[in-house]
Amino acid sequence: MTRARITMLLVLALAACSAPPPRPDLLSPTEEQTKLRSFQTRTFDVVERQVAMRAVLGVLQDLGFIVERANEPLGLITAARFAEPNFSDVVAVTVTVRPVEGGQTMIRANAIHNNRPVTDPEPYQRFFAALEKSLFLTKG
Amino acid sequence: MRAPVCAALFVFGACETPKQVPFELPPDSALHRVSETRVFETKDPGELMSASAAVLQDLGFHVEESVRELGFLRAAKERSAREHGQEIWRAVTLVLSFGKFLMPIGLEQKIAATLVARPADAAGARWEVRIVFYRVVWKGDGQSNDQYLQAGQQSMAMVRDPVVYEQFFRKLSKAVFLEAYTL
Numbered sequence: 001m002t003r004a005r006i007t008m009l010l011v012l013a014l015a016a017c018s019a020p021p022p023r024p025d026l027l028s029p030t031e032e033q034t035k036l037r038s039f040q041t042r043t044f045d046v047v048e049r050q051v052a053m054r055a056v057l058g059v060l061q062d063l064g065f066i067v068e069r070a071n072e073p074l075g076l077i078t079a080a081r082f083a084e085p086n087f088s089d090v091v092a093v094t095v096t097v098r099p100v101e102g103g104q105t106m107i108r109a110n111a112i113h114n115n116r117p118v119t120d121p122e123p124y125q126r127f128f129a130a131l132e133k134s135l136f137l138t139k140g
Numbered sequence: 141m142r143a144p145v146c147a148a149l150f151v152f153g154a155c156e157t158p159k160q161v162p163f164e165l166p167p168d169s170a171l172h173r174v175s176e177t178r179v180f181e182t183k184d185p186g187e188l189m190s191a192s193a194a195v196l197q198d199l200g201f202h203v204e205e206s207v208r209e210l211g212f213l214r215a216a217k218e219r220s221a222r223e224h225g226q227e228i229w230r231a232v233t234l235v236l237s238f239g240k241f242l243m244p245i246g247l248e249q250k251i252a253a254t255l256v257a258r259p260a261d262a263a264g265a266r267w268e269v270r271i272v273f274y275r276v277v278w279k280g281d282g283q284s285n286d287q288y289l290q291a292g293q294q295s296m297a298m299v300r301d302p303v304v305y306e307q308f309f310r311k312l313s314k315a316v317f318l319e320a321y322t323l
Binding site: 082 | 162163165166169176205210211252256258274276295298
């Protein structure tokens with residue numbers, strides 16, 4: 001009888017340790033994600049992907065980022081930097097450059113600060129403002 | 141009733157770290173851009189890229205990443221970060237704190253560079269080369285009172301000394317037999 005009780009307790013204890021099952025809506029987009037995507041994305045009047053990617057590289061260098069990887073056929077650039085004030089926090093960014101219909105290019109940037117996504121629109125607005133300037137200079 | 145709430149808010153307000161805005165263009169970015177960039181009158185960006193890689197090799201770097209289509213290179217070298225000044229300062233702080241504080245000092249450092257070459261005009265007759273040097277320092281262990289400070293803390297600093305950039309571009313200019321123009 002005592003053995004049965006101990007077994008029951010052990011089973012209960014082990015059951016408590018197991019991770020909760022993933023929610024069915026784990027991968028379904030939320031309203032927040034949609035909003036985030038809208039300010040992470042901007043479309044520019046640039047036909048050539050290379051021109052847009054070079055401008056992105058230039059902006060990232062201006063912003064003090066270290067470009068880690070660049071893949072031209074995929075239009076992918078990843079970069080990171082150690083952030084002020086102590087230069088031990090890490091900000092990483094992934095930029096994707098994709099051509100869209102009508103001779104335009106869609107650029108999406110998503111940043112993480114110490115492994116937490118940056119959800120504030122302001123940094124992205126700054127990034128795209130700098131990119132716009134860089135594209136203008138490149139074209140000029 | 142309001143006073144304690146205000147006091148609590150004030151205390152929490154003091155604890156709040158200043159908000160960091162990523163992608164904020166530093167005020168001196170234009171200045172750095174000038175010292176990090178040179179323009180070459182050439183129609184052969186491939187030659188410019190391979191000469192850049194060769195110069196970096198001459199300087200002891202190994203190329204870690206290269207993308208010809210984007211004119212992108214990333215290179216790095218690792219060196220000791222030990223400096224006599226740091227060792228002396230560490231000993232001084234240890235004595236002054238009566239053996240309570242052993243300051244962690246830089247042990248290893250990675251000096252790295254990212255280089256981007258892009259056309260400076262529509263005809264592709266002038267190419268702009270921009271290189272950014274930076275270093276990442278790994279610190280050793282230390283001790284603060286009874287707390288052991290683990291080794292491996294990293295910090296990063298951009299190399300801003302214009303002389304470093306001048307040296308690089310002088311070498312690159314010699315390697316491609318072209319004159320380098322500033323922006």
